[in-house]
Amino acid sequence: MLSMRRKVTPFRPPARRRLHEDVAQQLRDAIIDGRYRAGSKLPPERELAEEFRVNRTSVREAIKVLEGLGLVSVRQGDGATVQPLTDASLDVLAPMILHGGKVDLALLEEMNEVVSLLMYEMARLAIERFRSEQVGELRRLRDVMADTTLEVEARFAAGRDVIVLLSDITGNRVWQMLARRVRGFLASEPLRETRRHLQRDPGRVVPVIDACLAAIEAGKPKDAIDALRQALQIIGQPPSQPVRAGGRSR
Amino acid sequence: MLSMRRKVTPFRPPARRRLHEDVAQQLRDAIIDGRYRAGSKLPPERELAEEFRVNRTSVREAIKVLEGLGLVSVRQGDGATVQPLTDASLDVLAPMILHGGKVDLALLEEMNEVVSLLMYEMARLAIERFRSEQVGELRRLRDVMADTTLEVEARFAAGRDVIVLLSDITGNRVWQMLARRVRGFLASEPLRETRRHLQRDPGRVVPVIDACLAAIEAGKPKDAIDALRQALQIIGQPPSQPVRAGGRSR
DNA sequence: TCTTGCAATTGGTTGGACCATTTAATAACC
DNA sequence: GGTTATTAAATGGTCCAACCAATTGCAAGA
Secondary structure (H helix, E strand, O other), X not given: OOOOOOOOOOOXXXXXXXXXXXXXXXXXXXXXXXXXXXXXXXXXXXXXXXXXXXXXXXXXXHHHHHHHOOOEEEOOOOOEEEOOHHHOOHHHHHHHHEEOOEEOHHHHHHHHHHHHHHHHHHHHHHHHOOOHHHHHHHHHHHHHHHOOOOOHHHHHHHHHHHHHHHHHHHOOHHHHHHHHHHXXXXXXXXXXXXXXXXXXXXXXXXXXXXXXHHHHHOOOHHHHHHHHHHHHHHHOOOOOOOOOOOOOOO | OOOXXXXXXXXXOOOOXXXXXXXXXXXXXXXXXXXXXXXXXXXXXXXXXXXXXOOHHHHHHHHHHHHHOOOEEEOOOOOEEEOOHHHOOHHHHHHHHEEOOEEOHHHHHHHHHHHHHHHHHHHHHHHHOOOHHHHHHHHHHHHHHHOOOOOHHHHHHHHHXXXXXXXXXXXXXXXXXXXXXXXXXXXXXXXXXXXXXXXXXXXXXXXXXXXXXXXXXOOOHHHHHHHHHHHHHHHOOXXXXXXXXXXXXX
């Protein structure tokens, strides 16, 4: 039926990164894993530098990143104190969901509750403020998502772009910023890996888009919003069983 | 009638900050003000160091902060490229709303649309999942917000704590993280200044809380949610005219 | 016992040197 | 002349060593 197309470009981006990024990621994961508890202190910079076999500068830049994520609080003379994960930036959510190679399904579902509610409200506003000249781009993205001859990742990317497009339609800059953060979040490696694990299908939401487009063209935006609400019931809940179609063995 | 109590402690925390924080803030404001356009490049680190009269290290740490905020993208060999503000972290929203001493009322309203919808959905879930032993803390916060003998800022803080409390009641860690970010956002200096400018009243939402508490104790959570929805109409929209009562001249 | 002051710890800053990557100008080649 | 390889300049990344500044705890002294 649908041929699961192999990756055309099996290349991985070179893992060559900046030193402090590597250090920051390791420390970040250590905090997420609970190896450093909230309230406790990170080892002194000089000590970390020695352990990582790296200059103190790199450690400092790494800690600066952690501070920006709200994972630690740094005070001169005192050290870097680990903060509760609930106080951290949403940017750490992705590595929290997938850490140690395991998917935290409970957290994934909690994330789903928030994101789907968020996206529903945003889409609702977008439908109310829709202007006809914006329909073309939405239709184009829909076609990409539905095209099973394309790579899975490209189709997912189109789905994420729909989110950004809807935010642009709202004409609200805060929705625009939020949507772009959500896009980045969904495009992050941990979330991709999670989707691979759950074997999600990018075409899942195409019927919803079709229903909305049809309703809008029929001049019945209310129906489009209803279709969205119904979709929440479907998309909001991860399938209890992995999708069966086209299963890959690994 | 109600005596606008003067500040008991007129002390300001010493503005002694880390160098790179100051540099980061200046650069951040420059980007927000449009002095550096999206797509253009920041001056080289060495140049900035000279201009700021600081060491290159401090400039680097500042740029690292900007990178974490998504304001610039740094590539070795090439410089630091300014990113569109829509791609930045929500953490820059506060200084965007109040920059150059002026409040961007349009952006403030856009923020309000998003935040009030967000908080409404979260509160709705909280009401559905409410457990009786959690009512005490909510009532305590309500009393603080209603107590006009307290400092205005303390009453606002209680209001922000309500948000966090509601997120805890949902039992959803992502709502918890989101609520704490919102609290930090609302507690930021630009937002405080904005509230001072608009002369907002911390007691505004007390009737809403009372209505919800009453409905919950009456075993009618539906009514509580209805009260919330009605409150959206009131709170969601900033008053077109500044509040008249107790007006300060300046 | 309490206060004061000192010293150790730890983050913050500096200056300078050198490495790695990117870009553009330049030279070599066809 | 146009294309490709080379080189050099610009710029961020890392390292080193030293010193400054804030915090904390301990010890001496009142």
